[in-house]
Amino acid sequence: MAFRFLHTADWQIGKPFGNVPGDAGAELRSRRIATVGEIARLAAERNVDAVVVAGDAFDSNEVQDRTILRTLDALKSFSGRWIFLPGNHDAALAHSVWSRLRQMGPEDNIVIADRPQPIEGWEGRAVILPAPLTRRRESLDQTEWFDMAATPQGAIRIGLAHGSVANRLPGAAEASNEIPDDRARTAGLAYLALGDWHGSLQIAQRTWYSGTPETDRHRANRSGFVHIVEIDGPDAPERVEVVPTSHYQWRQLEAEMLDGTCNAGLDALAELEAEAARRVVSLTLRGGISLAERYQLGIELEKWRNRFHHLDVEDAGLFEEPTDDDLDALDSSGFVRLAVERLKVQAASDADPQAAAARVALRMMYVDHMNGGPR
Template sequence: MAFRFLHTADWQIGKPFANIAGDSGAELRSQRIKTVESIAQIANERAVDAILVAGDAFDSNEVSDRTIVRTIEALAPFSGSWIFLPGNHDAALAHSVWTRMHAMGLPSNIVIADKPEPIDRWNGRATVLPAPLRRRRESLDQTEWFDQAPSSDGSCRIGLAHGSVANRLPGNADSSNEIPEDRAERAGLCYLALGDWHGALKIAPRTWYSGAPEPDRHKANDAGSIFIVDIDRPRAPERVETLNVGRYYWIRIDIELIDGTCERALQALEGLSNEYRTCVVFLNLTGAISLAERRRLELELKKWEARVHHLEIDDSGLIDEPTPDDLDALDNTGFVRLAVERLRLRASDPGDPESSAARMALRMMYLDHFAKGA
C-alpha cells in the first residue's frame, strides 16, 4: 500500500546566532519558525500522510516556552501526523523541551517519539521505528532494535534516527551517535530517515539525510531543503523529491588578492545572487593589497554590509604592501618617510612578532592622512 511522507530534520529552532548581532540575528531566529509553517503548508498541499522530523527540531532543551508555543502554532496548517524524534541538541532527558511540550497539552496529531517503540497511525500502511537520543552522545547504536521490531504484514517499515552513518560521512564529520551503514538492509526498511548532517544526501541504500531546511553554516552541502518521499509498496524503490524551502543563503567566498588591488573581492561580491538581502556572507581575504586599495576596499565593504543580510570578514591573511605612491602620499622625505619605510619592512616580515601591529600602524597612518583632507 502506498505511503507518502515529508522528511525533514535539524530545524534547530531557538539557535541564538550569537555572532550575528542586532536585527540580522533576530530575523534569522524568527525565520526558522516561518520556515516550519511553510513546511506545514507544503505537506498539506502535497497530501502527505505524515511529517517525520529526524531530530534537532530545537537547538537546545533550554529554549523558551514562547519559542515552543510559536513552534506548535506553526504546525497548524498540517493536520496529519507529526512525528518528532529527539536528537542530540534536544535529547529526551528527564526534563527536556519534550516534557515541557507534553505539559502544555499537545494536539493529538503531534507525536513525540521519545521511546524506541513502533508507531503505526496509518492502518497498517506504514510503521515508523524511532531511535530517540536520551543523551547528547549515546555510546551504543540506538537503531539496533530496528532489526527485530514488529510491524504489520504489508507495512512500509520506516526508520527514524539522528546521528552519523559509519564509514560514509566525510572524515571531519562528527562521528557521535553512530549508525551502521547497512541498517536499512538488515532491518528490512523501506527508508531510513536521518538527521544530524545538515545537507541533503543519500548516504547509503534507502538511507537519506534531508538536511536542514534553513542553512546555518558556510558549507556547500546542499542545505535548505526537505524531501517528499513516496513508497509504493514494501521494499519498492523509494521515490524522493527535493524541495528547496530555505530563505537565507549562507555563502563563503575565499579570495586571494594577487595584483595589489581589491578588484577580485568586489567582483566576487557582485557575483552574488540578486537576492542580496538574504545572503549571509563570510568573506575570507588573503594576499597583498596597497594602502590606497585597502582604503577603497573598506569603503566598498561598508556598502556591502548594508546590502547583504550579514557580512563577516576575515582579512587576517591580507597583507598591506604600500606602493611608492602610497608612501609619497604620506610624506616624501624626512622622519615620516623613514618611519613608514621601517614599518613597511616589519609588516612584510612574517617572522617579526610585531608584523601585524606594523601593518595596522601603516594603515592607520594612511587613513588618518586622508581623514585630515590631505
C-alpha cells in the first residue's frame, strides 16, 4: 500500500525580518505561521499519512513561548503525525525550543525527532530515519547511522536530515552539516527529505530539498513550495508533486537610466502591478537622470511604496545630470546661479572626492525649489 506524506522545511518561525521595519515586517513574521496553517489544511485535504519537517521549523531556540503556542495552534487542522527534526537554527540543545515545547504538553500526534532512532507506525508501511542536529554545526555526518538502521521487512525507508549535500551544493549554499550525495542509495532509502537549502530542488537520486514554504529573501531559488510525496513500495520511484504555498512574492529588479528620465525604473515596477500588495520588492537603480526627473521619481516611488507590501530602493549608482532647464528653474542669475554651476561641475567630476556631496546638494536645492522654498 502506498505511503503519502508532505515534505516541508525551513519555516523559520520567528524570523525577525529586521530589514523590513514597521507593520510590513510584523506581517511577514505573522504570515509564516499563517502559512503553516495552510500546510496543515493541505495535508488534511490530501489525506497524507504524515508531515515531515526537515529542520529549522523555528528561526532560533530563543523564540518566545507565545510564538511556539501560535505555531502549535496552526497545526491543528491536520490530525495526522507531524515529525519535527531539529535543524541548525533550532538544534536540539539541552535547553531549546523543543525542550520548552515538550513542557507545554503538545498533542500526541506531534513527534520531536531529536534522537537518531527509527520512527515507526503506519501499520508497518513506512519508517522514518531522522538525523537531528544537536548543535548548529556538526563535524560528523549525522546520517551515517541510516545505513545500518534495522527496519521491518517491506517498510518504506524515508530519511530526514538537515544540511548540505556533498559535491552537489547549489552555488550560494554553505558547506555545513554535510550529507553524502549517495546516502539514499547506501541506506536503501526510498526518499531522503532534506532541509537547509530554501528552494525546491532534487539534489541527487531520491534526494530532495523542499525549500521554505514562505519565501523570505530575494533569491531565484524556487522557494515557496512544499512536496506531496507518494511512494508505492521500498523500491518504487517517488512521485513528487511540488505545491505552491507562498503568500508573499519577493522580486529583485534592476533598471538602467539611459535617457535621463526615470522611465526605466518606473516601467520595471509597473510590471509588478498585479497583486502589488503581496510583493516584496528590491529595486536597484543606475545611470544618469535630470533633477526634474529625480524629483518626479521620488514622488512615484512613494506611491509604489504604499502599494507594495514593501519596497526597498538602492540608488547609490544613480547620479544627477542637471540640464539647463534644471538650472534655470533653480535660479536664472546671480549668486545662486553661480553656486549651482559650480556644484554641477563638481558633481560631474570623477576625481573630486566631494562629487557625491555636490550631487546631493543639487538635489536638495531642487526639491526645496519644487516644494516652494526660498529661491
